[in-house]
Amino acid sequence: MKHILTSIFAGLLLSASFGAHAGPEEDRKALLDHYRQLMPNIELDDYVYGALAMNPEAKEQYDMVMEFPAYAADVRQGGVHWEKPFRNGNRFSSCFKYGGINAAASYPYFDDKAGRVITFENAINDCLKVNSEPEIKYGSKEMALLTSYAKSLSDNAKVNIKVKSAGALAAYEKGKQFYFQRQGQLNFSCATCHIDNAGKFIRSEQLSMMVGQASHWPEFRAGTEPVTLQARFVGCQKNTRAEPKEINSTEYNNLEYFMSYMSNGLKMQTPVFRK
Numbered sequence: 001m002k003h004i005l006t007s008i009f010a011g012l013l014l015s016a017s018f019g020a021h022a023g024p025e026e027d028r029k030a031l032l033d034h035y036r037q038l039m040p041n042i043e044l045d046d047y048v049y050g051a052l053a054m055n056p057e058a059k060e061q062y063d064m065v066m067e068f069p070a071y072a073a074d075v076r077q078g079g080v081h082w083e084k085p086f087r088n089g090n091r092f093s094s095c096f097k098y099g100g101i102n103a104a105a106s107y108p109y110f111d112d113k114a115g116r117v118i119t120f121e122n123a124i125n126d127c128l129k130v131n132s133e134p135e136i137k138y139g140s141k142e143m144a145l146l147t148s149y150a151k152s153l154s155d156n157a158k159v160n161i162k163v164k165s166a167g168a169l170a171a172y173e174k175g176k177q178f179y180f181q182r183q184g185q186l187n188f189s190c191a192t193c194h195i196d197n198a199g200k201f202i203r204s205e206q207l208s209m210m211v212g213q214a215s216h217w218p219e220f221r222a223g224t225e226p227v228t229l230q231a232r233f234v235g236c237q238k239n240t241r242a243e244p245k246e247i248n249s250t251e252y253n254n255l256e257y258f259m260s261y262m263s264n265g266l267k268m269q270t271p272v273f274r275k
């Protein structure tokens with residue numbers, strides 16, 4: 001695998017200079033400029049489709065699959081779970097503003113009191129805890145189905161991640177550092193593939209751009225296999241022979257925070273189909 005991968009790495013090496021920028025908004029703009037140069041024909045709104053945005057035929061097939069997705073019954077099951085009253089009569093919807101409508105678009109956020117990033121999945125478990133219900137395992141099918149419904153309540157809302165305090169900025173910076181950190185036997189960072197080489201092929205797969213990657217989770221891979229965003233992090237780390245972190249680790253939560261900020265302004269859609 002190594003020679004296939006190293007041979008493609010010639011592109012615009014944004015990752016070499018990215019860290020020099022002043023703050024999250026400058027980072028986001030630099031990244032958008034980079035992708036505009038790399039793929040001038042793709043509209044920013046279409047970045048949420050990832051590699052599909054680069055391949056009209058695949059996008060057409062995707063649109064057809066999305067009309068009657070095989071996972072529809074699974075999402076309904078998630079909806080039943082979301083609506084089911086707890087033993088005390090409360091529901092998930094009582095833990096979120098406006099019953100959860102558009103809530104997921106502002107996650108993850110940095111909680112200054114707790115001193116850490118709170119993902120949407122953390123908020124689900126916090127809700128269970130305050131209502132004396134058992135928590136749900138991170139990365140599990142149960143969490144994926146529940147959030148595939150709960151996050152769909154934010155469909156079409158724009159990703160709206162804020163970095164407001166020194167603590168938030170530190171978490172953002174750690175997420176960014178992780179993204180650019182070369183790791184594992186192959187010595188790749190996330191940025192090597194999804195920034196420097198976005199649009200290029202690895203074997204039969206075209207590499208998506210990072211902007212837009214965080215806006216549509218869980219996905220159903222092959223139409224039936226629910227995968228959370230952090231489970232996808234594990235997949236990419238394993239593929240590049242790096243040691244994956246635990247789902248819901250501080251590292252992955254900071255990474256999700258950084259990546260979600262980079263998708264600010266793009267439309268949420270949950271869940272989606274991927275190959």
Ligand code: HEC
Pocket residue numbers: 005049050051179188189190191192193194202205206207208209213214219229232233236237240274
């Ligand atoms: C060797 C190249 C490579 C590296 C390094 C890599 N990935 Fe990926 N990644 C891929 C490929 C190939 C896919 C599937 C095609 C696509 O959607 O880009 C993918 C897909 C993804 C997706 C899903 C995109 C979608 O919309 O379905 C996410 C999220 C992702 N990677 C995040 C990461 C993160 C975070 C890291 C670093 C921890 C990382 N990747 C490192 C190759 C890589």
